[in-house]
Amino acid sequence: MATVLNLRNVVKEYGPLKAVDGVSFSVPPSCIIGLLGPNGAGKTSLIRIITGITQADSGEIELNGENIYRLRDPSIGYMPEERGLYKKMKVGEQLVFLTRLRGLNKEDAYRRVVYWMKKFEIESWWNKKVEELSKGMSQKVQFIATVCHQPRLIILDEPFSGLDPINTSLIKDEILKLKSEGASILFSTHRMEQVEEMCDYIVLINRGKVVLQGEVGDVRNRYKEHLFEVRFDADFSPPSEGEFDFLPVTARHTNVRLREGQTTNHLLEYLLNAGVGIISFRELLPGFSDIFIKTVNASNDE
DSSP states (O other), X not given: OOOSEXXXXXXXXXXXXXXXXXXXXXXXXXXXXXXXXXXXSSHHHHHHHHTTSSOOSEEEEEETXXXXXXXXXXXXXEEOSSOOOOTTSBHHHHHHHHHHTTTOOHHHHHHHHHHHHHHTTOGGGTTOBGGGSOHHHHHHHHHHHHHTTOOSEEEEESTTTTOOHHHHHHHHHHHHHHHXXXXXXXXXXXXXXXXXXXXXXXXXXXXXXEEEEEEHHHHHHHTOOOEEEEEESSOOOOOSSSSSEEEEEETTEEEEXXXXXXXXXXXXXXXXXXXXXXXXXXXXXXXXXXXXXXXHHHHHHO
């Protein structure tokens, strides 16, 4: 399968500290990858290497099949967690300036900035200075600066920080649209609900190493605990000891954990023989917060 970004055994050391320790993964086209990890795990160091801010000590990084350090102007859009706008510049002229830095002529840069400012309904901000904007308003301007030159690879570091729910939804919709148009997005966040909602694939880093990676659905299945939720149309009192491990929630709602060798068919047969009406029956897969904590703690113990 074609890939936009390939990392192979990337290493970065700062004195005795290995900030990035043999990291390898690939980013396919039209994909959102969640880059996860606790504070100090090496995510920012890795992003700086990918964007060319710093250089790896060893390993290979390829963008569209070419060594990223040999590319004159790699097609990357980067939105850092610590925003990098010039506070005294006006919004419109700053966005045109930043877009022109990525190789566009004045007319094309102006046209694209106008397009995005209209899309976000912020045309009236054109002559505002950045220092006059709130954190959330600055965030929208920074996002436009990141995507205005139509990069193939977009790197977003905590893109929803400081945004209210309406603007969070706006930016999220634009990220998903960019993905549908062929962009690949590397998305760093601490908010696990956003990972479950938006990401196709995750890479979890701890102490500079990849400790977990895979498609979101596959990772959740890997960590499932054979736990099921059952809702009834009448009160049901499961036995305290018996064939199944019932974990009652309410009189009409229980969770059941299957024991080794048991199947959902066994459970359903048991419940039907008990004469209760089942309204809903579903498997409870672990959330990414639980997976994150469990995996990080396990890697810390190694």
